[in-house]
Amino acid sequence: MATSDIPAVDIADVRKHYGLLEALKGVDLRIEQGEFFGLLGPNGAGKSTLIGIMAGLARASSGRVRIMGHDTVSDFRRARAALGVVPQELVYDPFFSVRELLELQSGYFGLLRNGPWIDELLHVLDLTDKADANMQALSGGMKRRVLIAQALVHRPPVVVLDEPTAGVDVELRQALWRLTRKLHGEGHTIVLTTHYLEEAEALCDRIAILDHGAVCALDTKDGLLNRYPWRLLRLTLTDEHAVLPEAVSERIVDRSGCGVTLRLRKDTDNAGEVLAALFRAGVGVTDIHTEEPSLEDVFMELTGDEEAA
Ligand SMILES: Nc1ncnc2c1ncn2[C@@H]1O[C@H](COP(=O)(O)OP(=O)(O)OP(=O)(O)O)[C@@H](O)[C@H]1O
Ligand SMILES: [Mg+2]
Incomplete structure (x- = not known):
């Protein structure tokens, strides 16, 4: 593919201030297409802030981010279409059913006949039974599954998962591992944030550790392990x-x-x-x-x- 040398995610000198707090202190990160990348760091390190900027949900104070070559500010729609984000927080509209929500999300990306893919996602995420249930009638783990389906509804080349396995049961965690591995095998770039380090160790090829808003380590998994x-x-x-x-x-x-x-x-x-x-x-x-x-x-x-x- 002619575009294969374009990085999936290209972050250049990104800073983010919240008042006096500098949540990101000049982050540079280049994630190649097809990588399974781990973004790790303690609570408050700035991971979700960085992901929010990647998704165009928040603006960097300075610096820039490109997703598959598209600038998240000047080329927002294309950058957004190239990205699927599973957010850390459970945010949803309680009055829509699962299927309605996925259809709405498809419409947002201009996909009118997305039914077969929606059915497949519901099946893979074991949500078929709940397709017509309202969001508010789902358990926490089920809501998280819907967020994952929402992130994948437009088959984005880059999938970012912000702590997708926090508070989910063993079965769903294993299903998520299988799903992310499958997506990765199909050529998707995966960026995973997790506090379960054995999960990152099992899944990720390359890892960045963010601490106090700065990248303090960026290496292959083996490179990091050898450093110790x-x-x-x-x-x-x-x-x-x-x-x-x-x-x-x-x-x-x-x-x-x-x-x-x-x-x-x-x-x-x-x-x-x-x-x-x-x-x-x-x-x-x-x-x-x-x-x-x-x-x-x-x-x-x-x-x-x-x-x-
Ligand atoms: N909307 C906001 N307004 C003010 N401060 C914020 C806001 N969002 C995040 N912060 C601050 O920015 C810093 C980074 O937060 P962020 O959510 O990016 O951390 P994180 O690495 O995702 O942590 P966690 O592992 O707990 O999810 C924290 O000090 C947080 O309090
Ligand atoms: Mg976070």
Whole structure:
């Protein structure tokens, strides 16, 4: 396709002020077509603000955003048509039925005969039974499914999901994973915001971490994981009261009963030396297990937040 070298999302030096608060402090981000991209960050980092600007729902104080090459301000309609956004907040009109809402949304994008696609979306999202129910008669998880159907009703090339799995049950979460993977497989660009870091780790190829309105890390998932300098060594001792040599005790992050967890620097610490020190001290070990860092470890190291969620 001639347009394939155009980035799906091109964000250049975007700033957003809310009064004195600078919610975005000059964000640059380029997301290529076909990427499964994770936009992570603690509460208040500016993720939804950035998504609102991408969707043209809010104006940047300065800088610009293009969706599939279309400027979100000067070429709003085309930029908007290229994007499907699943918002974080449940906003809906209570008096419309699910189908009416999807038909209205189709009309907004000039799609007059969208019935078969609407039926397919209702089916995939397990909403067929509720097609004629009013929005106010749906549960929270069902409303969220309708928001997802709304975002996809015009088959946008770029799909942005702002915490789609917050507060949804296991079944819907798995259905969403399948759906986003399917869309990605069909060539859609996916941008996902989530506080479930294992979800980002499972789905995303590349990740940006936003903190206090600035991108503090932008890398492939593996690149991010490799940045984290630690690895964990879990030991089970024969005697829970064993006195441990300094080479071991100085690296302990957790000790309970016979279990001891040590943190080793990947570049300088050697698990063999730690074990040798234990042997020399006559401490018996019944089990050894090493653990590679997770995205959550990297996230906490980078944002300094105690909690990811
Ligand atoms: N309409 C608004 N008016 C004033 N301040 C706002 C507004 N919207 C967001 N903010 C502020 O901007 C900052 C970023 O908020 P934003 O909603 O973008 O964060 P977020 O990364 O999406 O967080 P969360 O993970 O909680 O959804 C916060 O300090 C928030 O209080
Ligand atoms: Mg948000």
